[in-house]
Amino acid sequence: xxxxxxxxxxxxxxxxxxxxxxxxxxxxxxxxxxxxxxxxxxxxxxxxxxxxxxxxxxxxxxxxxxxxxxxxxxxxxxxxxxxxxxxxxxxxxxxxxxxxxxxxxxxxxxxxxxxxxxxxxxxxxxxxxxxxxxxxxxxxxxxxxxxxxxxxxxxxxxxxxxxxxxxxxxxxxxxxxxxxxxxxxxxxxxxxxxxxxxxxxxxxxxxxxxxxxxxxxxxxxxxxxxxxxxxxxxxxxxxxxxxxxxxxxxxxxxxxxxxxxxxxxxxxxxxxxxxxxxxxxxxxxxxxxxxxxxxxxxxxxxxxxxxxxxxxxxxxxxxxxxxxxxxxxxxxxxxxxxxxxxxxxxxxxxxxxxxxxxxxxxxxxxxxxxxxxxxxxxxxxxxxxxxxxxxxxxxxxxxxxxxxxxxxxxxxxxxxxxxxxxxxxxxxxxxxxxx
Amino acid sequence: xxxxxxxxxxxxxxxxxxxxxxxxxxxxxxxxxxxxxxxxxxxxxxxxxxxxxxxxxxxxxxxxxxxxxxxxxxxxxxxxxxxxxxxxxxxxxxxxxxxxxxxxxxxxxxxxxxxxxxxxxxxxxxxxxxxxxxxxxxxxxxxxxxxxxxxxxxxxxxxxxxxxxxxxxxxxxxxxxxxxxxxxxxxxxxxxxxxxxxxxxxxxxxxxxxxxxxxxxxxxxxxxxxxxxxxxxxxxxxxxxxxxxxxxxxxxxxxxxxxxxxxxxxxxxxxxxxxxxxxxxxxxxxxxxxxxxxxxxxxxxxxxxxxxxxxxxxxxxxxxxxxxxxxxxxxxxxxxxxxxxxxxxxxxxxxxxxxxxxxxxxxxxxxxxxxxxxxxxxxxxxxxxxxxxxxxxxxxxxxxxxxxxxxxxxxxxxxxxxxxxxxxxxxxxxxxxxxxxxxxxxxxxxxxxxxxxxxxxx
Numbered sequence: 001x002x003x004x005x006x007x008x009x010x011x012x013x014x015x016x017x018x019x020x021x022x023x024x025x026x027x028x029x030x031x032x033x034x035x036x037x038x039x040x041x042x043x044x045x046x047x048x049x050x051x052x053x054x055x056x057x058x059x060x061x062x063x064x065x066x067x068x069x070x071x072x073x074x075x076x077x078x079x080x081x082x083x084x085x086x087x088x089x090x091x092x093x094x095x096x097x098x099x100x101x102x103x104x105x106x107x108x109x110x111x112x113x114x115x116x117x118x119x120x121x122x123x124x125x126x127x128x129x130x131x132x133x134x135x136x137x138x139x140x141x142x143x144x145x146x147x148x149x150x151x152x153x154x155x156x157x158x159x160x161x162x163x164x165x166x167x168x169x170x171x172x173x174x175x176x177x178x179x180x181x182x183x184x185x186x187x188x189x190x191x192x193x194x195x196x197x198x199x200x201x202x203x204x205x206x207x208x209x210x211x212x213x214x215x216x217x218x219x220x221x222x223x224x225x226x227x228x229x230x231x232x233x234x235x236x237x238x239x240x241x242x243x244x245x246x247x248x249x250x251x252x253x254x255x256x257x258x259x260x261x262x263x264x265x266x267x268x269x270x271x272x273x274x275x276x277x278x279x280x281x282x283x284x285x286x287x288x289x290x291x292x293x294x295x296x297x298x299x300x301x302x303x304x305x306x307x308x309x310x311x312x313x314x315x316x317x318x319x320x321x322x323x324x325x326x327x328x329x330x331x332x333x334x335x336x337x338x339x340x341x342x343x344x345x346x347x348x349x350x351x352x353x354x355x356x357x358x359x360x361x362x363x364x365x366x367x368x369x370x371x372x373x374x375x376x377x378x379x380x381x382x383x384x385x386x387x388x389x390x391x392x393x394x395x396x397x398x399x400x401x402x403x404x405x406x407x408x409x410x411x412x413x414x415x416x417x418x419x420x421x422x423x424x425x426x427x428x429x430x431x432x433x434x435x
Numbered sequence: 436x437x438x439x440x441x442x443x444x445x446x447x448x449x450x451x452x453x454x455x456x457x458x459x460x461x462x463x464x465x466x467x468x469x470x471x472x473x474x475x476x477x478x479x480x481x482x483x484x485x486x487x488x489x490x491x492x493x494x495x496x497x498x499x500x501x502x503x504x505x506x507x508x509x510x511x512x513x514x515x516x517x518x519x520x521x522x523x524x525x526x527x528x529x530x531x532x533x534x535x536x537x538x539x540x541x542x543x544x545x546x547x548x549x550x551x552x553x554x555x556x557x558x559x560x561x562x563x564x565x566x567x568x569x570x571x572x573x574x575x576x577x578x579x580x581x582x583x584x585x586x587x588x589x590x591x592x593x594x595x596x597x598x599x600x601x602x603x604x605x606x607x608x609x610x611x612x613x614x615x616x617x618x619x620x621x622x623x624x625x626x627x628x629x630x631x632x633x634x635x636x637x638x639x640x641x642x643x644x645x646x647x648x649x650x651x652x653x654x655x656x657x658x659x660x661x662x663x664x665x666x667x668x669x670x671x672x673x674x675x676x677x678x679x680x681x682x683x684x685x686x687x688x689x690x691x692x693x694x695x696x697x698x699x700x701x702x703x704x705x706x707x708x709x710x711x712x713x714x715x716x717x718x719x720x721x722x723x724x725x726x727x728x729x730x731x732x733x734x735x736x737x738x739x740x741x742x743x744x745x746x747x748x749x750x751x752x753x754x755x756x757x758x759x760x761x762x763x764x765x766x767x768x769x770x771x772x773x774x775x776x777x778x779x780x781x782x783x784x785x786x787x788x789x790x791x792x793x794x795x796x797x798x799x800x801x802x803x804x805x806x807x808x809x810x811x812x813x814x815x816x817x818x819x820x821x822x823x824x825x826x827x828x829x830x831x832x833x834x835x836x837x838x839x840x841x842x843x844x845x846x847x848x849x850x851x852x853x854x855x856x857x858x859x860x861x862x863x864x865x866x867x868x869x870x871x872x873x874x875x876x877x878x879x880x881x882x883x884x885x886x887x888x889x890x891x892x893x
Binding site: 025026027028029030031032041042043044046048049052053056061062063067068071086 | 455457458459460462463464465466467468470481507508509525527528530547549551570572573574762763
């Protein structure tokens with residue numbers, strides 16, 4: 001695509017913002033679902049506030065300055081407001097578009113840039129550094145008992161003394177598994193996501209184990225790249241465009257009717273909606289992205305489908321009863337509308353009803369790089385979640401997103417007396433079906 | 436322009452993070468849910484206790500700064516839009532439920548509590564806070580009290596004013612007063628509580644409220660009944676009341692609303708159906724089936740076309756679908772609507788709808804009517820259609836005239852705000868308006884609290 005001029009960029013922003021401004025009737029419905037507003041009740045943090053302010057920005061009535069940027073940065077992109085809105089206004093789209101404008105004018109904050117750098121190069125920093133990094137990490141961090149995580153040994157920026165840091169795997173998942181199962185069986189393409197590939201490889205291995213036990217083969221395209229959500233959230237859409245193009249190629253594997261499964265709520269949201277929201281008007285990408293969106297299933301969604309559910313029930317019939325509470329990842333519940341599916345699967349894995357917390361839908365406060373750039377508020381949101389989970393006294397907290405797992409484990413470390421293990425549903429399921 | 440000294444004193448009082456004068460915050464406090472009325476304040480404050488509210492009012496009085504209190508900002512009539520500038524006082528931080536007194540059936544709340552949260556807390560211990568406006572999920576109790584909000588259960592349970600037993604109020608000049616009590620029978624002094632309920636934030640800032648709750652009904656039943664015309668439906672309503680049954684909810688959709696919903700969600704309306712009643716009864720489980728039978732019999736006597744009963748919660752949602760889909764469905768007919776919220780004595784609803792039909796015909800416009808039949812509250816949507824020309828504003832005035840002729844009120848539950856100020860004289864005669872003005876001047880001699888609302892200024 002030819003480079004856009006400043007005037008074209010502004011016109012595009014105006015058009016996008018106007019589209020949402022026209023839908024928003026400013027009723028205030030979004031006030032009660034926003035985790036940020038819940039901590040700091042200022043109207044600028046609500047979806048309608050952001051839409052109104054974006055409208056003024058786009059029309060040149062407000063300046064693109066650091067002060068205004070703060071409020072657009074202060075959004076977890078949980079999509080709670082958009083999923084709740086009776087008029088269908090998409091504040092999340094507005095936030096992303098405005099962040100792009102800010103990135104263009106003022107640059108991207110260093111911490112977000114660093115994350116983008118680490119994730120945006122396939123075969124780059126994380127991958128080649130995995131083996132060395134994994135060893136080096138152990139010098140700087142102590143292991144957290146009962147998990148594969150670490151916490152720091154000495155002071156370092158952005159990592160306080162209680163910060164839970166996931167351990168870099170010695171072998172990234174995609175290096176370990178290319179194809180698993182019987183080539184004659186129906187297969188799925190596994191979009192691993194970065195967290196599963198580099199840090200929580202056990203999620204990937206669990207997924208393979210469960211699907212293979214159900215007679216489904218798993219293919220892991222080696223060329224897949226980060227979905228691009230962190231960069232999209234930082235306003236670096238040109239990086240995301242490249243990732244999208246690369247993933248279209250990587251996931252084309254196997255043909256049109258092969259489902260793409262993911263065990264990461266945010267990757268799933270990105271594959272289903274995020275790409276199309278941003279690049280749906282790019283004729284070079286749209287057909288490929290539509291194909292990806294149509295084929296993508298969250299792993300719980302895939303397993304809950306009629307064809308597999310009964311077989312899964314048979315496999316888990318003898319699962320040991322354990323009590324589990326469930327945290328709804330925002331990008332699963334609000335963005336993908338998957339509410340009953342993960343619960344059904346979890347119930348099979350634990351042999352009984354989910355021990356619901358009071359607000360399973362409440363955000364964990366991670367929000368990708370939000371937790372680094374807005375640490376204090378992120379921790380406030382996290383603390384509420386942890387209290388809610390702990391009050392159930394369940395044996396385990398289950399969820400369906402590696403990002404949430406990271407945040408919940410960190411929260412458990414910070415809360416005195418809390419030691420509930422946090423696991424992905426697919427791990428519990430793999431445990432339930434045994435060897 | 437705010438005086439620099441005034442700004443410094445506010446910052447000293449609240450700290451820099453609870454007041455703002457930044458241009459983007461001024462945008463964020465410039466609106467409510469009214470589609471047209473916008474006005475930016477010059478500052479915003481976010482107090483967290485009564486004393487701070489009092490200090491802010493004293494400062495505002497010292498520096499002659501208008502103050503506009505704000506709850507959830509979900510009103511339809513621009514009630515919290517700062518039309519005279521000055522500062523907006525956002526009450527969001529008053530968000531605690533202070534006490535639930537099960538034995539005395541009351542709850543003490545701060546005004547920033549969201550109504551749904553209050554309902555949920557009451558529900559947890561088997562109690563119910565009945566006022567139930569459509570915005571309960573995000574409107575605050577302070578805003579509900581200031582607007583005397585209604586809702587779908589008003590026909591049996593009344594409106595917000597029937598549930599406010601006492602208030603703590605900061606007067607415009609900064610004094611803190613307490614009205615009412617925890618007692619059901621209380622004639623100690625004037626009934627000042629009701630002076631503030633529905634005053635739209637023009638007489639004082641509510642900082643605490645004692646609200647009444649009732650035992651939660653054990654069960655409810657939901658029904659819909661359709662008729663060829665609204666007149667037939669009206670006969671049915673009279674017949675229902677004659678049985679002695681008092682529905683908790685009695686909603687209606689007229690022909691145009693019904694057609695719009697059918698077009699949008701195809702819920703199964705027949706072409707001959709020109710009116711729909713949505714009826715709910717609640718109470719003890721064993722008595723309800725008999726009530727449903729009586730209602731069904733009454734409807735049948737009046738030529739009901741289809742009568743549906745909900746057996747399960749899912750069925751109930753199904754019956755509510757048409758009512759809930761309405762706003763969305765009407766947007767399919769036209770995107771630009773002139774809305775109004777009026778009420779008439781309930782027996783006059785058919786007469787009012789006839790007059791509205793005449794107005795629609797006279798001005799070649801579409802008028803969709805729906806709302807709370809049981810309490811006489813009609814929500815009117817008027818439009819010239821999708822590609823229609825400009826809306827004939829004279830039609831709006833004719834609606835007002837029709838309301839007054841039928842002894843109705845020009846505002847039922849959405850307040851006067853700043854959008855109906857010029858029409859208030861239709862309902863309030865000059866001596867009564869003068870009395871209202873005297874109250875206002877007595878409490879707010881400088882006219883600084885929520886100026887430009889409710890009454891025309893002299």
